[in-house]
Structures are given as C-alpha cells and as structure tokens.
Amino acid sequence: MADRTGLTDEERAELEQLRAEKAAREQAERAAAERAELERLRRQKAEDEAMRASLARDAEARERGRALMEPDDDDLRMPLGQKVVILAVVGVAIVWLAATVLG
Structure with missing residues (x-):
C-alpha cells in the first residue's frame, strides 16, 4: 500500500486533510484582513467627509x-455689523454718563 513517497493511504488522507x-x-485570515481593511477605508472616508463638511x-x-x-x-455704506457695534458703544457711554450725572 505504500507508494514512492513512503506514505500510507491513511497518512496521505491525513496529509490532505491537514492541507x-x-x-x-x-482563507479565513485573508478574509479577516480584507474586512479590516474595508472597515478602515470606510472610517477614513467618513472622517474625510466630516472634515470636508467642517471646512465648508x-x-x-x-x-x-x-x-x-x-x-x-x-x-x-457702513456694514450692519459696524452700525451695531457703534450703537452698542454709544449706548454704553450714555448709560455710564447717566449713571455718573444722576448717580
């Protein structure tokens, strides 16, 4: 029952099973590595999109x-923001003046 390689039929079957x-x-390790890479790429894409939205x-x-x-x-003409700032400063000055004179 032994052939040129010196393996019996049982040993050959065991060898094939182990292979x-x-x-x-x-194959499972390759699939796990591919899944991990896919998840990493998805996270990176999501981070890039979030960064792009934040910059926008x-x-x-x-x-x-x-x-x-x-x-x-x-x-x-003067922009609205400058008008608001000037009015706020004038308002504070009037309140301070009124508090000083009446106070």
Whole structure:
C-alpha cells in the first residue's frame, strides 16, 4: 500500500486533510484582513467627509462674518455689523454718563 513517497493511504488522507485545514485557515485570515481593511477605508472616508463638511461650514461662517463687517467693493455704506457695534458703544457711554450725572 505504500507508494514512492513512503506514505500510507491513511497518512496521505491525513496529509490532505491537514492541507485543506491550512488552506481554510489561510482563507479565513485573508478574509479577516480584507474586512479590516474595508472597515478602515470606510472610517477614513467618513472622517474625510466630516472634515470636508467642517471646512465648508467654517468657510461659510467666515464669509458671513466678512459680509457683516466689511463693505462691498462698490458699496460705500457702513456694514450692519459696524452700525451695531457703534450703537452698542454709544449706548454704553450714555448709560455710564447717566449713571455718573444722576448717580
């Protein structure tokens, strides 16, 4: 029953079974590595999208602030933000003056 390799039929069957188990383990390891890489790439994509959205919100907020405090190129009127700041300073000065004179 022994052939040129010196293995019996039982040993050959056991060898084939062990090779099959090894191949299955290696396939499972490859699949796990691929799943881990997929999850990592999904997380990275989500982080990139969140960063992009954050940068867009920041740019929009800066643009609103700039529009509020800076006049347009062709508009010489005072921006609303500057009017509000001046009115607030004048209001505080009037309250301080009234408290000083009446107080």
